[in-house]
Amino acid sequence: MSQAETSSYWDSFYSSRKKGAPAYPSQFAAFAVNELTDIDGVIEFGCGNGRDSEFFATCGFDLLGLDASVEAIELCRSRSAHEHTRYVQCLAGAAKDEIKGFLVNKRKVAVYARFFLHAIDENEANAFLDLLSVLLPPESQVFFEYRTIDDADQDKTFGTDHYRRYVNHQDMLANIERAGFRVTYQIEGRGLAKFRDEDAKVGRCVASKN
Secondary structure: OOOOHHHHHHHHHHOOOOOOOOOOHHOOOOOOHHOOOOOOOOOOOOOOOOOOHHHHOOOOOOOOEEEOOOHHHHHHHHOOOOEEEEEEEEHHHHHHHHHHHHOOOOOOOOOEEEEHHHHHOOOHHHHHHHHHHOOOOOOOOEEEEEEEHHHHOOOOOOOOEEEEEEEEEHHHHHHHHHHHHHEEEEEEEEOOOOOEEEEEEEEEEEEEEE
């Protein structure tokens, strides 16, 4: 499935299911907010309906939310209640200028991406990590959560008619470190991203820019 087809799927999803996607923060966001260390802002990739972005903004962080879906970004903007948030529709590979603009006068930031790395192909994921490695200030943090290979055969609450790449957790950790990050926490398992009857097998990691 191409990026254009993927974006079209999510446009339809956020247009027709505005009330179906959860509006409360995810388990991963609740975990991450306790791990944010002396940072000046949060950049979320694949922000969807803004459930986690708005949570970080409520906690007082400057926030840049990015998503390839036009409908998702429009939904985020309509729901946002915080002056220090900005939502932009763009692909991760085209986000260089947005990231650089957000980093002005910021010493250190966090990048947060839940269920994003498995939504792009391996080449795009490696290019994304390389982009962060080049742009982020030293000691900036990254927070990633993604579906792993043992999750492939599990039933999905939101169906299987869109692109998912099931990730080898150890390979992903190696790629993150190859890109110039130091993994400070990692875990793979169930119970981390449970939603209704679905208990996804996910990898989760926190890393710091060298």
